[in-house]
Amino acid sequence: MFDTLTNSFKGLVNKIRFQDDDKALERSLDELKKILLRNDVYHKVSKDIILQVESECKKSAKSGIGRDAFKKALETSLLNIFSGNYGFTFASKPPTIVLMVGLQGSGKTTSSAKLANYLKLRGKKVLLVACDLQRLAAVDQLRQLSSEIEVDFFSRDTKDSLNVAKEAIAFSKDSTYDVVIIDTAGRLAINNELMNELKEIKSITKADEIFYVLDSLSGQDAVRSADSFNKEIGLSGVILSKFDSDTKGGIALSVAKQIGVPIRFIGSGEKIPDLDIFLPDRIVGRLMGAGDVAGFIEKTTAIVDEKEVKSLTKKIKKGNFTFVDFLSQLENIKKMGSMKSLISMMPGLGAMGDALKNVDIDNSVEIKNIKAMVSSMTPKERENPSILNGSRKKRIAAGCGLEVSDINRSLKQFETASKMAKQMSSPNGVKNIMNMINGASLNKMR
Structure with missing residues (x-):
């Protein structure tokens, strides 16, 4: 990106x-x-x-x-x-109605779920509405995504998208939702029938926001299409999807300048949490190589509980970091998004993004081994890894289908991670880590 x-x-x-x-x-x-x-x-x-x-x-x-x-x-x-209205604007009286529009295959359904997840993590009650009745399996896809992120889902067994939209709005007002996100069918601006349908959905729902989902890889054709949609129904914002795959990034400048509609969010990865608010100073900071530390902090605070952080910090300082804590933090990292997206926010580390683009916590062999190993431990062993002797390791290895050598290697990796966490929690954390790295390099040279 x-x-x-x-x-x-x-x-x-x-x-x-x-x-x-x-x-x-x-x-x-x-x-x-x-x-x-x-x-x-x-x-x-x-x-x-x-x-x-x-x-x-x-x-x-x-x-x-x-x-x-x-x-x-x-x-x-x-x-x-990039000047303009950015982020998400809530209606003065809930629910805020959002229409997701764009071409077929632009990523509207996934972007709808990403936006719902973004709002949910910020304490909002969200309803996802399936109004894409043109594409096969679109309703099932949105239903599955809403279940994955644990937000409510609305659909009807009909081919009448206008009726679905009307019933969804009535249902949302009776159920105290903060935001209703309506996933509409992909269409071309030159298709008069489908554009008229979209205009009617806009009128029925009295939509507060109309987001055009633009595939970042589509180039100038997508920009022209977005301009046509804006002239036909009036757009309030653009969501750039698949932006992580566009290493050039020039599309963002073209969209903002040519259409005159602000970019509101960017899809920064394939995972559901990979949706970043588009704030001009932060984006320009990334463009100029300064990263986006504020964005990283915002993602972290939206995911991690403050009390949990304080408790974990105390445990790390005392050297009491356990496998239970380790797995808990892995889950938090997964919620924050892809590793490449997170790395790109850190100043000077953007170039590491490509090297880490395929790092997947769910599919990493090392992480799978550690999870299997932990699942074979007793509660006492998970909380106190230091008691793991030879016989315990053999039992754990047999229980999870690994070799004792795999167990020893995973324990060594965990021990190193614990030491680094403890060093980082000290007043001179970064300096201590650099000393550890330099010491390890010197040892290799000897």
Whole structure:
């Protein structure tokens, strides 16, 4: 996500000397133009960015330009493009009605579930409504996703989507829901019959938000389609789906500038928690390689209970981190989303995202072995791994289908993780971890 753009921006800025001349500005602007066009930014949008950066640079630097001036000008230009209403806006009187619209295959159903999960984690009561009656299995898919994230689901055994929408709204008002998310069928803006149906659903439901789900991999065609939908029914926001697969990221700039409708959320991975609120300063921070620490903290606080954190911190400091705690934290990490999405939020670690894109806690061999091992332990052994002697290890290995050597390796990994957690919880945590890593490297060299 933004990988190519971020690396290109950083490389460009680093080429500029701290004080440089007008010819250097001209060369830098020319390279910036090439970077934007290579990364799927629409040519008119690229031109606007170039003009803004040039103007800002000349304003801020009386004698030529400097690296800081160029970087600040680029950040200002990007922020101007992304300005607008972001995140989720609740109606003054609940429930807030949301229509999810877009082309077939854009990811509307999955995005509906992701949005429902996002709101649920923030304490809202959500109802998912199945109004995609065109695609086979769409209703079953939404039903399964709603069960997975534990939010209520509404459907009717009919092919009349207008009737389903009408009954769903009546049901939601009788059941004190905060938000109703209606998953509609994919359609082309040129299909008059289906567009008229969508207009009627909008009228019946009195929708507060109309989100267009745009497949980030579809390029300029998807932008033109979103513009057509906006002119036909009026969009209040865009959700960029499959954005984690788009290493260029230029589509975000094109969408925001060309359509004039704000991007509200981005799908940052395949998992349900992989939906990030689109806040301009955070997104520009990612584009410029500064990460999104605030977003990471927000995800963490939405998942992890404050009392649980305090209790766990005390246990770690005392060296009492157990397998029960370990498995509990794994579940919390799963709720936060994919590893690649989380890594991309940390400053300077974005490049690690590709290396970790296939890391899946559910399917990791190491994690599966640890879970199998823990399931074969007694409650006392789970709470106190230090009592695991030879005979206990043999019994555990036999019970979970592993070798004693596998048990020893998993215990060693757990012991290392516990030590690192304890070091991190100390006042000089990061320094201690670096010392441990450097010490391990020196030992390997000897």
